[in-house]
Structures are given as structure tokens and as C-alpha cells.
Amino acid sequence: MGEHYGYQELPRGGYIVATSAGRIQFGAPPETIKDTLVTEEGVPEIFVLPRAMFNWSKGINVADMEFPIYYHFFIRQQRPLVCGTMEQARSLATALQEAVFGPKDFDLQDDLIDIGDDVFVPDIRPELAFFRGELDLKSLFRFRPFQDGRLSAGNVTITEKDGDFEVFDNGGIIARVPGAVQYMPKIDVGRTLPEPFIPPRFGVTCLGPSHGFDPTDNTSGFIIWLNHNGVMVDPPVNSTEWLLKSNVNPKFIDSIILTHCHADHDAGTFQKMLEESRITIYSTKTVMESFLRKYSAFSGESPAYLRKLFSFQPIYIGRPVMIHGGEFDITYALHSIPTIGFRLGFQGKSFVYSSDHQGDPEVQAKMFQDGVIGRDRYDQLRDFPWDSDVIYHESGIPPLHTPLKFLASLPEDVQSRAVVYHIAEKDFNAIGETALQRATFGIENTLYFETEPSRYEDAYRALDLLKRLDFFESLPIKKVQEFLSIIEHRHFKRGDKIIEEGSRGDYFYIIASGNASVMKANLVRQKQLGAFEYFGEVALLTNSTRTADIVADTEIDAIAIPRNRFVNFVSGTEFGRILQRVIDSRDEKIWNLLVESETFVRLTDYQRMWMETCLQPQAIPGNSTIAAQGDVLPGLYIVQDGEVIVAKDGEEVGTVGRGEAIGMLDHILRDASSGFTFSTAEPASLLYLSRDDAADFVERNPGIATRIESRYS
Structure with a gap:
């Protein structure tokens, strides 16, 4: 080249x-x-x-x-x-x-x-x-x-x-x-919080207030916080990087509402599908099928394959859907392609989002007079919920968008509750003095609704932690009940030593918010722990002393379970078996390999820790064939020590060294045949991820298959 x-x-x-x-x-x-x-x-x-x-x-x-x-x-x-x-x-x-x-x-x-x-x-x-x-x-x-x-x-x-x-x-x-094009995100973050963001009971954070033609501001997108969880609405590109730079743990976002398939509304959705854990997307079947056809065309993958990358929860007309305790009622907006808006009710408060919408009454009346829309549709469009506590209403260039002059003509009481969105600052300012306000992006400008905790809030939050863990789906209801009865709430300040190396293990911990580091001398880089991650299980289940210091990097809220209660809780469960596997397989050398390797550079620490528990050491003698060209690889191999020779059609084409992978997860899961022969001249040490473990790994982390790169498969 x-x-x-x-x-x-x-x-x-x-x-x-x-x-x-x-x-x-x-x-x-x-x-x-x-x-x-x-x-x-x-x-x-x-x-x-x-x-x-x-x-x-x-x-x-x-x-x-x-x-x-x-x-x-x-x-x-x-x-x-x-x-x-x-x-x-x-x-x-x-x-x-x-x-x-x-x-x-x-x-x-x-x-x-x-x-x-x-x-x-x-x-x-x-x-x-x-x-x-x-x-x-x-x-x-x-x-x-x-x-x-x-x-x-x-x-x-x-x-x-x-x-x-x-x-x-x-x-x-x-x-x-270059024939290959890279993407370099360019986003304005605003102010980075000194401590990790703690999601509110009910709030809205604007990720971007403007549209796709505005070079001075972030493109539209926002987060609705409900019961301390985040629902992203039409996430912009690189919204996860925005969250990280704002000191917001992306794991708090577990779902997306996709309103329509214009690029300034759907470009970040696909990206979220490929991140750490499986995301749930809420939309109508009409919008979702359009999205799948669009991105199938761009990606070259079938809609059926793309569906495997996320969980789809259909929203139906006239049937409110509950998301984290909030009741969402959708309607189809007046736009050039199928587009949904919604009204949200939560603990007596209300929020409405117009989505991209032609809300001008004069245009709607003309469409009715010309027979484009019927009486029922006309009445539905006129019956916009202006009585909501907060009105997130778009504005832009007609005929596809609502003119700002109409919003500025609304009664002052309505204007005072309206947040104008999807509009450039210069265009908003051109209207002059009004009671309207333009959406203000940034985590520091999160809009908080005044609400009271429900009688079940503590239990809801505890169960929310539980459902994020690897073992949740296998727990029977009686174990869930037991979980609620054995937990204790703990708070740690920045710098607190939560666990001290060499001490006796008394508690198992799950982080609700905040960050901690695993401090151990043999690690090339310390492990980072965040929300929904757990620690402390090894000493409890092996009756040994703590093997590392764990120090609070920030303020931390956590759930703690005393030793005896924890041992009884996990006994005979799938979680207990998973933890035993973690204990048996955890190895600083494997962790260091995954951290140092360019092959796994895009994995998160949590994904590396999970992968660490699944990898099985294999000693390969010299002059051995690992897999022949045309074979279906039984799993993913990683070279730990030594060198693997790569050949195609009988000719050597390269070698695979320490930290490099043999095979690609995506090909392995599709039972695709190998295009190369892999062999050794001298003894080599490999790590092996079986097809079953790979399938389980990808099921929990759909995007992982695209984040582990291999030169040869």
C-alpha cells in the first residue's frame, strides 16, 4: 500500500x-x-x-x-x-x-x-x-x-x-x-462533575440542543432519568464518550427510545447497541423495522442478525408502556417519515416530547381542508398536551418542523413550561423576548422534578442492582426475596480503604454508585470498579484473607452482605458456580495480557474480568496443527507465550504472537470455516475461549464481537 x-x-x-x-x-x-x-x-x-x-x-x-x-x-x-x-x-x-x-x-x-x-x-x-x-x-x-x-x-x-x-x-x-475512513468524535461536554453523577428519581439531561446543520452546538438527544436509571431518547453519536467525560457511568443507561430514522436521531442508537451490555430499545414496530432496513443496507448484515444485538420492546398506540416506573403514552407526530412523540407521567408529574413535528395550527388546518388528514387526526394533532409540567418541543425550518413564531405566540403560562429543542442558538435568539427557554445541554444543567420517594423505592433500587449482575436470570423468586432481607447499605468517602489486603473477609459488596480501584502489586494496571460491579467474594468463599486493597476513588454507595448470609445465599445457585469458576481461574498473568494486548484494547475492565474467568490455558506442543484451513474453529484462541504460524493454501503468510487472537468471535458463532491453517513449530501456550462461553459472553455483550479484532480467522 x-x-x-x-x-x-x-x-x-x-x-x-x-x-x-x-x-x-x-x-x-x-x-x-x-x-x-x-x-x-x-x-x-x-x-x-x-x-x-x-x-x-x-x-x-x-x-x-x-x-x-x-x-x-x-x-x-x-x-x-x-x-x-x-x-x-x-x-x-x-x-x-x-x-x-x-x-x-x-x-x-x-x-x-x-x-x-x-x-x-x-x-x-x-x-x-x-x-x-x-x-x-x-x-x-x-x-x-x-x-x-x-x-x-x-x-x-x-x-x-x-x-x-x-x-x-x-x-x-x-x-x-485512504480507502478506509475513521471517525473522530467532536463533542462539547460542558462541565465535568467532580464526583460521579448520581441519577435522580426524575429528571432530564440534554445531550445536545441543536440540529444536524448547526456547527456550533451538539446535535439533539437527551436522557430521561426515572427511578435513578437513564433512558436515552435518540442518542447522538458518541453519547457514551459524552457521559464518561461528564463523569456519568454509562451503565446507568439501560434503554433507548428511538423516535424515527433521520440521521440526527438514529446515528447514535446503533453505536449504543455495540457497547458493554445489552441495551433495550423501545419503539413501534413500524419505526424499528425501518431502522433495521436502513442499517442493514449500510452494514451489510441482515435485519435478523441486527436484531440479535439488542432487546426490542414494542410500544403500541393507545397502550401506555411502563419504563422504570414512568408511564409513556406515544402518538405519531406530523412529519415526513414515521415519527413518534410521547407524554410521560411519573409520580404526579408530567413531561411531553413533541419529537420532530409540524405543530403549526395553520399548516394542520390547511392539510385538513385539503383532505390530507381526516377529522380524527386533525383533532388529535390539535389536542397537544400543553398542560404538561415540562414541554420539550422542537422547532426548526418549515415545512417539516414547527416554526418558532408559533411557539412564541402561545400563552405565557405555556411558554414558561416550554423548553425549545432541536434549534440553533442564533435562530432561537432571533425571535426576541419571550417566556420560552432553549434547551441547555450538560450534566450540570440537568432538570430535576420535585418528587417524593415511593414506599418501595429502596427495594426497587436493590432489585435494580441485582438484575444487572451476571446471575440474575437464574435466581428463583424466593432467592430474590432473601436478597432483600440480607443486604445492608454502606457509604464510603473518597480515599477510604474498603478492603485491606491480608484482612479477614467479612462482607461481599455491590457498588450502587461511585468508583473504586483494586490495588495489587502484580497488575500492570489496576482494575477499576464502578456501578453494578461486585467484589469481596473470594475471601468469603475460600475462608482466606483478602488478596488486594480496594480503595474508594470517589464517594461510594454500596450494598453489603455479611459473610455467613452471603455464603448461604449463593450456595447451590448458578451464581455460586460462577463465583467458584472466577476463584479457580483468576490469574494476574491473564489480566495483564488482556490489558497489554492491542487486540483487547476496546474492552472495558468489566469485560476483561469476565473474559478472564472463561479463558482456559492450553499447552500446544511444537510441530502441531491447531486448526486447518477450511476447519470450523471451536473457539477463540489467544497466544500467551510462543508463536503461531499462519498459512494459506500451503504458503506461510504470517505469524501470531503474544496477546493476539486466532479467530473472530463473529465467525466462530456463525460456524464459519477458517481461511487459514494455524500451527506451531515450537511449543506455545494459548488461552482458549470455547464456543459456548463465547456465545454466552456475546449474549450479554452483543457488541463484543466487533471489539475483538484478529488479523486471521
Whole structure:
């Protein structure tokens, strides 16, 4: 592969080459339009799709043409030129169909549970047709395919070579551009909290107040806190990094509400699916199926495969759904694609989110008069819950969004409860003096609702800790009852030594909030513990002394279980068997290997600790074949010591050394045959993760298969 040169790298990823035909952008990770909008030259008119349209390691679509196309068509009234293969053209067309016009064939009756009562189901297909008008995909952009690895635009020729792109202008080469595109997040965090954030009983945190065309502010997204758990609504890209930099443990977020499939609302959802634990996504079947078709097109994986990466909880029209004690009642908004908004009730308080919505009464009346919407739908749209305690209402450019002037015309009492969202600061300020307020992002600006603890709150929080642990699903109800009767609540200050090495083990601990470190001399890096993680089990179950110091890095709230109660609680349970396995297999050498290895760099400490318990040492003699080309690998191998020779079609092509993996989890779980032969010339020590353990690991951490990289599989 040759040297790369002749291009400018955009802050968020992608490359720009200046040519006689204009600037050409290679790759389009999310929000790169914000990078080019602020340049003197503006947004390029020519785009080249990267070799791989989806970056699995980061869960990001790096061919996100949605907003560049919107910008050129709706703002500049021109069609950009998109270049790629014919296969990419078909994938892009499928994805843009869902994002721009909505599904070709759908029925909102699928979003209804019919139990004989009268629930109004709107027919939104005429609404989508109204916003679409005479548009089709061909009217939005031009596509030019590579033919035999080359294409031309004016005096510029682009060729594919060795996985990269070469750019020629007037016959001479001017650039060699990488064929693979990375994504570099660029987010504004606000103020980082000095202590870890403790989620409130009921609150709202804005992750971003603006829209996808605003280069000065974060794109929209927010968290609803309910019973001290987080529900993300349309998470923006790299929302987890935002949380970490804000000193918020991402594990507090266990679910997502997906409202619709525009890029500024769904780009971060896929990314959340690939993080530490299995996420639950709440949406209607109509929206979810559209999302799966869109990201199947970009990722190249089937909708059936993508469904395995998360837990889906359908929301139905007219059937409120309970999430962490909050009651969500959804309605379909007035928008260009199927879009849901909702009203939330919790302990006598109410919150409404309009979602992307054309809320102008004049537009709605005109649509009613023209027969686009019927009387029942018109009445439903007019009956917006303006009486809610907090009104999160979007605003933006008509016809797809609610004009700010309408919100500014509302009674002052309503304005005082309204938070305007999805709008640039300059556009909000242009309206002048009102009682409206613009959404303010940042964990320090979290909106808190005044509520009282319910009579069951302590039990709810304890059970919330329990359900996050590895063994929850195997516990019978009587054990859950026992858990509530044996726990004690403890608080530790920063710097407190919770456990001292060499001391007798008296308690088992589960962290509810805060962070701690495992201090042990033999570790190359200390283990970090956070919310929903446990420690102290080894000394209790082996009647030995503590093997490490555990020190509070922050203020910590924890649940503690005395030794005798804990031993009785886990006896004969799956959790007891898991803990015994942890005790038998825990090895500082394995931990150090997983920490030092580039192969496992994207794993969290919790994932490394879990993997540490599953790995089985294997001694491989010299001159041995581990797996032959064409075989199905029985599991994942990691080289601990020694070297493994890699051959293809009888020819040596490389070696695998310490810390590197043989096989890829995704291939192993699909029973895919190996493309290489793996053998040893000298004795080697390997670590083995069986297929069954790998399947269990991936079931709990769906994104893990994309975070362990192997050069050979």
C-alpha cells in the first residue's frame, strides 16, 4: 500500500481533495457536514463513498450522505454527485428511502394491540406523501458508478488501487487517499462533575440542543432519568464518550427510545447497541423495522442478525408502556417519515416530547381542508398536551418542523413550561423576548422534578442492582426475596480503604454508585470498579484473607452482605458456580495480557474480568496443527507465550504472537470455516475461549464481537 498524500483530513473523519472539478469529499462519517460548513469553500458537491460504508469497531456509518444531500437539495437547490460502486448505490438507495421518504410499505395496524376497545390509529401515509410531493431519490442527488475501478468528473479521474483511491487532475496524480475512513468524535461536554453523577428519581439531561446543520452546538438527544436509571431518547453519536467525560457511568443507561430514522436521531442508537451490555430499545414496530432496513443496507448484515444485538420492546398506540416506573403514552407526530412523540407521567408529574413535528395550527388546518388528514387526526394533532409540567418541543425550518413564531405566540403560562429543542442558538435568539427557554445541554444543567420517594423505592433500587449482575436470570423468586432481607447499605468517602489486603473477609459488596480501584502489586494496571460491579467474594468463599486493597476513588454507595448470609445465599445457585469458576481461574498473568494486548484494547475492565474467568490455558506442543484451513474453529484462541504460524493454501503468510487472537468471535458463532491453517513449530501456550462461553459472553455483550479484532480467522 502506497504513501497517502494530497488531501485534508476533516476533524470528524473523511478526507477532502481540492481539484479543478471542485472539492471532493471521501467518506462521510456522521456530522462531517458541520466540519465543512465552517470552511470558506463550504460543503463539497462531490462525494466518494469509502470501501466499507460501515465502521463496525465504532458502530458508525461512514457513508452518511443524508445531511449533505439535504443541505444541497433543500438549501442550495442543487443535486450533489455521489460516487461509488453499483452495490453501494443500491445500499444507499435503500437507506435513503427509509430516511427521506419512509418505508415503501407499512401499516400502523401493526402498532396496535386489538382487544376490542376503540383506539384511534391514524393513516399517516397521505401525510408522508404530502411532505414528499413530487420528489424521488433521483431528484435529490446524482450517482456515478466506478467502472473497472475508475470514474471521471470533468478533468478529474479517480481510480481504485490496492484498497485506496488515487486522484488525477488534468492527467497528473495529485492525491492518494485512504480507502478506509475513521471517525473522530467532536463533542462539547460542558462541565465535568467532580464526583460521579448520581441519577435522580426524575429528571432530564440534554445531550445536545441543536440540529444536524448547526456547527456550533451538539446535535439533539437527551436522557430521561426515572427511578435513578437513564433512558436515552435518540442518542447522538458518541453519547457514551459524552457521559464518561461528564463523569456519568454509562451503565446507568439501560434503554433507548428511538423516535424515527433521520440521521440526527438514529446515528447514535446503533453505536449504543455495540457497547458493554445489552441495551433495550423501545419503539413501534413500524419505526424499528425501518431502522433495521436502513442499517442493514449500510452494514451489510441482515435485519435478523441486527436484531440479535439488542432487546426490542414494542410500544403500541393507545397502550401506555411502563419504563422504570414512568408511564409513556406515544402518538405519531406530523412529519415526513414515521415519527413518534410521547407524554410521560411519573409520580404526579408530567413531561411531553413533541419529537420532530409540524405543530403549526395553520399548516394542520390547511392539510385538513385539503383532505390530507381526516377529522380524527386533525383533532388529535390539535389536542397537544400543553398542560404538561415540562414541554420539550422542537422547532426548526418549515415545512417539516414547527416554526418558532408559533411557539412564541402561545400563552405565557405555556411558554414558561416550554423548553425549545432541536434549534440553533442564533435562530432561537432571533425571535426576541419571550417566556420560552432553549434547551441547555450538560450534566450540570440537568432538570430535576420535585418528587417524593415511593414506599418501595429502596427495594426497587436493590432489585435494580441485582438484575444487572451476571446471575440474575437464574435466581428463583424466593432467592430474590432473601436478597432483600440480607443486604445492608454502606457509604464510603473518597480515599477510604474498603478492603485491606491480608484482612479477614467479612462482607461481599455491590457498588450502587461511585468508583473504586483494586490495588495489587502484580497488575500492570489496576482494575477499576464502578456501578453494578461486585467484589469481596473470594475471601468469603475460600475462608482466606483478602488478596488486594480496594480503595474508594470517589464517594461510594454500596450494598453489603455479611459473610455467613452471603455464603448461604449463593450456595447451590448458578451464581455460586460462577463465583467458584472466577476463584479457580483468576490469574494476574491473564489480566495483564488482556490489558497489554492491542487486540483487547476496546474492552472495558468489566469485560476483561469476565473474559478472564472463561479463558482456559492450553499447552500446544511444537510441530502441531491447531486448526486447518477450511476447519470450523471451536473457539477463540489467544497466544500467551510462543508463536503461531499462519498459512494459506500451503504458503506461510504470517505469524501470531503474544496477546493476539486466532479467530473472530463473529465467525466462530456463525460456524464459519477458517481461511487459514494455524500451527506451531515450537511449543506455545494459548488461552482458549470455547464456543459456548463465547456465545454466552456475546449474549450479554452483543457488541463484543466487533471489539475483538484478529488479523486471521
